[in-house]
Amino acid sequence: MVERSLRGKVAIVGIGETTYYKHGQSPEPEFKLALMAILAAAEDGGIDPRDIDSFASYSNDRSDPSRLAAALGTKELRLSNMQWGGGGGGGAAAVGNAAAAIVTGQADVVVVYRALAQGQFQRFGRAAGGGTVAGDNALINPYGIFVPAQRYALKFMRYMHEHGIRHEAMRALAMASYHHAQSNPRAVMYGRPLTEEAYDSSRWISEPYRLFDCCQENDGAAALILVSAERAKDFRYKPAYILAVAQGSDHRNAARSFNAPDFASSSFGPVAPHLWEMAKLGPKDVDVLQSYENFTGGVLMSMAEHGFFRPEEANEFLTLENLLAPRGKLPLNTSGGNLAECYMHGLELQIEAVRQIRGQSTAQVPNAHVAGVIAGPMVTPVSTMIVGSQETL
Amino acid sequence: MRYLPSGLPAPVTESDKLDLPYWEATRQGVLKVQRCGSCNSWQWGPEWLCHHCRSWHMRWVAVEGRGRIWTWTRCWHPVHPALKSHGPYIVVLVELPHAGNVRMLGNLLGDPRQEVTIGAAVEAVFEPHDDAAAPYTLVQWRTA
Numbered sequence: 001m002v003e004r005s006l007r008g009k010v011a012i013v014g015i016g017e018t019t020y021y022k023h024g025q026s027p028e029p030e031f032k033l034a035l036m037a038i039l040a041a042a043e044d045g046g047i048d049p050r051d052i053d054s055f056a057s058y059s060n061d062r063s064d065p066s067r068l069a070a071a072l073g074t075k076e077l078r079l080s081n082m083q084w085g086g087g088g089g090g091g092a093a094a095v096g097n098a099a100a101a102i103v104t105g106q107a108d109v110v111v112v113y114r115a116l117a118q119g120q121f122q123r124f125g126r127a128a129g130g131g132t133v134a135g136d137n138a139l140i141n142p143y144g145i146f147v148p149a150q151r152y153a154l155k156f157m158r159y160m161h162e163h164g165i166r167h168e169a170m171r172a173l174a175m176a177s178y179h180h181a182q183s184n185p186r187a188v189m190y191g192r193p194l195t196e197e198a199y200d201s202s203r204w205i206s207e208p209y210r211l212f213d214c215c216q217e218n219d220g221a222a223a224l225i226l227v228s229a230e231r232a233k234d235f236r237y238k239p240a241y242i243l244a245v246a247q248g249s250d251h252r253n254a255a256r257s258f259n260a261p262d263f264a265s266s267s268f269g270p271v272a273p274h275l276w277e278m279a280k281l282g283p284k285d286v287d288v289l290q291s292y293e294n295f296t297g298g299v300l301m302s303m304a305e306h307g308f309f310r311p312e313e314a315n316e317f318l319t320l321e322n323l324l325a326p327r328g329k330l331p332l333n334t335s336g337g338n339l340a341e342c343y344m345h346g347l348e349l350q351i352e353a354v355r356q357i358r359g360q361s362t363a364q365v366p367n368a369h370v371a372g373v374i375a376g377p378m379v380t381p382v383s384t385m386i387v388g389s390q391e392t393l
Numbered sequence: 394m395r396y397l398p399s400g401l402p403a404p405v406t407e408s409d410k411l412d413l414p415y416w417e418a419t420r421q422g423v424l425k426v427q428r429c430g431s432c433n434s435w436q437w438g439p440e441w442l443c444h445h446c447r448s449w450h451m452r453w454v455a456v457e458g459r460g461r462i463w464t465w466t467r468c469w470h471p472v473h474p475a476l477k478s479h480g481p482y483i484v485v486l487v488e489l490p491h492a493g494n495v496r497m498l499g500n501l502l503g504d505p506r507q508e509v510t511i512g513a514a515v516e517a518v519f520e521p522h523d524d525a526a527a528p529y530t531l532v533q534w535r536t537a
Binding site: 125126127129131132133134135136137138139140141142143144145146147149150153154155157158161203204205206207208252255256257258259263264 | 397400401402403404405406407408412436437438439440444463464465466467468469470472473474475476481482484486495496497498499500511527531
């Protein structure tokens with residue numbers, strides 16, 4: 001049987017971002033932000049924007065591919081793809097969907113993009129007032145549970161209980177993101193370092209999450225351009241090859257009223273093994289990791305479910321020293337991530353992985369050849385990917 | 394006596410009536426969950442199909458309002474306008490050991506700053522909202 005795999009067949013050759021803003025502070029509307037990021041990615045790669053023939057996104061992005069294609073002067077629109085469900089959990093899946101379309105001849109030049117202007121539209125972390133609710137929300141909202149911080153506090157509170165997780169492990173995750181943001185001028189939290197004392201004294205949002213365990217909300221846009229490996233060397237910078245992508249979630253993950261059998265998890269249980277199998281690599285081969293921080297607890301569970309450590313080793317593994325570039329055991333969220341660079345719904349993490357492979361990060365890991373990107377955890381479906389340099393093929 | 398301030402969204406029955414028996418029972422002070430008529434599996438929340446054996450014969454069964462805390466959170470940040478200046482409140486996910494360990498959400502009544510213990514026994518308390526446009530009753534929990 002022919003092996004079914006994306007390994008080495010597609011590369012990311014262009015990356016682009018707008019300025020990142022605090023939520024509601026973008027001077028530009030959302031659709032314009034999407035165009036700005038796509039044009040920046042084309043410029044980065046040395047790609048004629050009219051040659052972009054395909055579009056992939058996630059989380060019901062509001063910038064419609066047909067309108068984008070018209071605006072960009074796209075010669076021919078081939079693929080218009082949306083990843084269902086999971087919010088930021090779809091970030092790596094969108095890349096995987098794009099790569100699959102390229103490998104199967106359905107697309108040639110795909111842009112994966114995400115744009116958010118939360119002043120123009122609604123925030124994630126605030127509920128609308130009044131009214132009535134039905135279905136699963138009727139079993140949840142009347143008790144004061146509305147937003148992701150609260151829903152995912154329930155998961156991690158149980159996980160902490162089962163595995164004896166200490167708050168110092170969560171703090172190390174938050175501090176790693178803030179530390180790396182201090183060398184990244186693009187980061188919203190650039191110039192605003194986080195101390196242990198500030199973390200420990202920060203207010204509770206929803207126990208066990210304090211303020212600094214929770215991602216920012218931001219405005220901006222990000223985009224990546226993918227082509228087949230055959231063409232990858234025609235562009236400006238070193239290609240970052242897709243070594244593997246996996247998406248999905250575990251058995252009955254969406255069972256209502258928090259009845260998923262493995263509720264206290266990041267949803268990566270059965271997904272991560274597919275990733276390693278396609279990549280032909282294991283956790284020890286990863287030089288640098290970007291792991292989506294909606295909440296620090298989600299990062300911890302994601303890393304454990306990917307096999308970077310066992311749950312009972314989390315307290316020992318998750319020290320600030322281990323997580324820092326350039327020399328930590330596993331440098332994590334080297335641009336500042338969702339907590340301190342920008343919550344571009346995680347797509348900034350894919351971009352940072354490409355920078356690490358190119359050698360362009362502001363917190364560069366020496367000789368980074370294998371970079372992991374774990375998209376939004378605890379939702380369904382989740383997704384995860386590995387990119388690598390030419391040397392890993 | 395209500396645990397949370399007024400102004401939070403009011404639950405209504407789904408337009409397809411799937412969960413109508415649950416909401417009708419809570420008005421009578423009875424807690425009902427689903428049980429499969431074919432394989433006897435317990436199921437919560439309401440679904441048309443048994444997730445275990447694909448049977449359509451889901452029945453509504455009254456269960457004792459007793460359980461134990463499976464996980465919990467204390468919410469501090471007011472994410473809804475009605476919660477502004479209210480202060481912290483406790484949400485518990487309660488499992489029902491005598492009903493296949495199905496889990497249901499509610500508030501833990503009493504001091505919102507009390508210590509909460511995973512595994513602690515709790516019992517159901519029915520909280521009627523008779524003045525709502527469509528009156529309803531929430532199922533809350535207190536330490537047993």
